[in-house]
Amino acid sequence: MGEQKLYQASANWLKSAVDALCAAGIEVLAPTQSESGKVDLARVTSSEQVIQSYPNTAFPLKRLFLPMSEVLLEYEKGEEGDVELGPKSAPAKELVILGCRPCDAAALEMLDKVFQWDYSDVPYQEKRDRTTVVSLACSEPSPECFCTSVGGSPQGSEQSDVLVFGGANSAALMQINTAKGEKFIERLADTVTPAPEGTKLPEPTELEQKFDPQKVKGWLDENFESNFWVENSLGCLGCGTCSYLCPTCHCFDIVDEASWNRGQRRRNWDCCSFALFTLHASGHNPRPDQAARYRQRLMHKFKVFPERFGRVACVGCGRCLKNCAVGQNLLADLADIESR
Amino acid sequence: MATKNTSTADQALIPLDYKPSKMRIERITEETSDTKTFRLNFCDADEAQRFEFRAGQFGLYSVFGAGEATFCIASSPTRKEYIECSVKRMGKVTAELHQCNEGDIIGFRGPYGNSFPMEQMEGKNLLFIGGGIGLAPLRSLIWNCLDLREQFAEMTILYGARTEADLVYKEELKTWQQMQDVRTAYTVDPGGETPEWKGEVGFVPQILEKMKPSPKNTIVITCGPPIMIKFVLVSLTGLDFSLESAYTTLENRMKCGVGKCGRCNVGNQYVCKDGPVFRCSDLQNLPQEF
Structure with missing residues (x-):
């Protein structure tokens, strides 16, 4: 930690940053609250729209880099049977994300691994390159949080260009991690000052480890065939909420949407819980029931991903258990596996 | 079988914008x-x-x-x-x-995706076993080997379909049959023949057992419906073939083709990146989910 550059700012840092960036014409995403009380990152043009105190946003960062639906290609069929392909790519505009949580930033690490695997996914990488991520360390984790069980921390700085401690009710301390982070600090001008030498980061927020992913993997290695998969998926509706809200789930479909002689090829979110996900044209389905699909979800996150990319594809944000319509609980299932 | 990510930070990534x-x-x-x-x-x-x-x-x-x-x-x-x-x-x-x-x-x-192991096949006897539309990937390989014929020893093609009408590449089947240095056997399922049919009648694994090919110095490449492959592997084992020198291709639903859309994996193997060509002995170690 000794090498890291630290800056300090007032408790009001978030609002100052929004104003400074907006004044410079930079696109800003910051935490806002809807009338129904939902907190989410949204495009803001003034600091008045921004809130400073919240547990976490409703949606993870994923959709900013892998949108729910995204145009990959536009085509137009000509008179002579020729086909024109577009669109021409437009220069990417700078974007700053303010106030996401460390778990959601850390999830970008997993997405990067997939989208930079031998082939660089251009639509994803363009958005990654133009974006600066300024995360806000957690001082009060939610009851469903379990980042410390999957290698994360309420103060983890992974994939955060800047990690901010404090704020809201106390002075803010900013840890600069990347060149993008330095540029961000420059833009804030005199609202930030270098922290005095010897300034220490706050003590890590305590969050009990709720399971051991190594032990979970050990069981998964041996139990592709197990009643566990049936028993624990009986309630699953296959609605996909868990993966749509998951910061690391990245499965997608590619479909054409035609309108007479022109149309688009789109990339849409997809989900391994859906029955059609792996259905072959022949009618054969390698994952024919919900148990097989639930097994894929868990295996992919806690066995396949560690084997291929060296870590689990879960950051412990808890959205899947908090939002499941029928109370499926990943955390309870992992604890169950660990106890076997 | 590759179990590790093949890419490293040093390797140049291929940009992919999905434009065909x-x-x-x-x-x-x-x-x-x-x-x-x-x-x-x-x-x-x-x-x-x-x-x-x-x-x-x-x-x-x-x-x-x-x-x-x-x-x-x-x-x-x-x-x-x-x-x-x-x-x-x-x-x-x-x-x-x-x-x-x-x-x-x-x-x-x-x-x-990967490809058939041309380098390992050099100097070997080649036994191609195809069923139905599964002849398509084999056809690429068969012509590839025929165009480099001197690099390989004996070439044998066993191909079957449900009925005569379901045989694909009919003209090429004739061409291969007439070649002096290629052994061929074509078959249709019982009831799938017409009175003019001169080939075999029976399921591909049965004809394979009847042909009794020698496993010596031989590489097998098989492709067809999953049920055919299953019983072909049983027959090959019965004929003392090692499944380490047998290869097949898997097909799973895919969207991206490059390991990102997340649906074609069998265990930790992505059909699009680690396959579609797999060694049959490696397939036996994968979860039976394909």
């Missing part, structure tokens, strides 16, 4: 009542010049407005002027493809 190459349909051959072979040319001369692939690799073919679908490249990499794909009419994209005419433009992304 435009290809013109040069020729359409009706193989059966529901299968056609499309011969395709790149519209862009530079792309045609740059394009290279190995037998076994696949691509994503698209009809603009209908979407993309995955098929192997069914022509040989030694025939550089074109690529071919054989398509059975099954779903939305394949139905649209079947509506296309010669001269129409379609999209192609690829080649993706």
Whole structure:
């Protein structure tokens, strides 16, 4: 930690940053609250729209880099049977994300691994390159949080260009991690000052480890065939909420949407819980029931991903258990596996 | 079997924007009542010049407005002027493809995936076992080997379909049969023959057992319906073949073709990146989920 550059700012840092960036014409995403009380990152043009105190946003960062639906290609069929392909790519505009949580930033690490695997996914990488991520360390984790069980921390700085401690009710301390982070600090001008030498980061927020992913993997290695998969998926509706809200789930479909002689090829979110996900044209389905699909979800996150990319594809944000319509609980299932 | 990520930070990544190459349909051959072979040319001369692939690799073919679908490249990499794909009419994209005419433009992304082990096959006897439309990837390899015939020892082709009418590449089957240095056996399922049928009658594994090929110095490449492959492997084991020298191709539903869309994996193996060609002995160690 000794090498890291630290800056300090007032408790009001978030609002100052929004104003400074907006004044410079930079696109800003910051935490806002809807009338129904939902907190989410949204495009803001003034600091008045921004809130400073919240547990976490409703949606993870994923959709900013892998949108729910995204145009990959536009085509137009000509008179002579020729086909024109577009669109021409437009220069990417700078974007700053303010106030996401460390778990959601850390999830970008997993997405990067997939989208930079031998082939660089251009639509994803363009958005990654133009974006600066300024995360806000957690001082009060939610009851469903379990980042410390999957290698994360309420103060983890992974994939955060800047990690901010404090704020809201106390002075803010900013840890600069990347060149993008330095540029961000420059833009804030005199609202930030270098922290005095010897300034220490706050003590890590305590969050009990709720399971051991190594032990979970050990069981998964041996139990592709197990009643566990049936028993624990009986309630699953296959609605996909868990993966749509998951910061690391990245499965997608590619479909054409035609309108007479022109149309688009789109990339849409997809989900391994859906029955059609792996259905072959022949009618054969390698994952024919919900148990097989639930097994894929868990295996992919806690066995396949560690084997291929060296870590689990879960950051412990808890959205899947908090939002499941029928109370499926990943955390309870992992604890169950660990106890076997 | 690869269990590790093949990429490292030092390796140059290939940019992928999902935009297909435009290809013109040069020729359409009706193989059966529901299968056609499309011969395709790149519209862009530079792309045609740059394009290279190995037998076994696949691509994503698209009809603009209908979407993309995955098929192997069914022509040989030694025939550089074109690529071919054989398509059975099954779903939305394949139905649209079947509506296309010669001269129409379609999209192609690829080649993706691994390929048949040409280097290991050198100097060996080759036994090709195909069923139905599964002959398509084998055809790429068979012509590839025939064009480099002196590199291989004996070549044997065993091919079967449900009925005579379901046999694909009928003209090429005749050509292979007439070659002096290729042994062929063609079969149809019982009841699938006409009075004029001169080939075998019986399921592919039965004919294989009847042929009694020697496992010595032989590499087997098999492709066809899963049920056929299952029993072919049983027959091969009975004939003392090692499944370490037998290869097959897996097909799973795919969207991206490059390990990102997350659906074609069998255990930790991605059919699109670690396959589609797999050693049969390695398949036995994977979860039986394909």
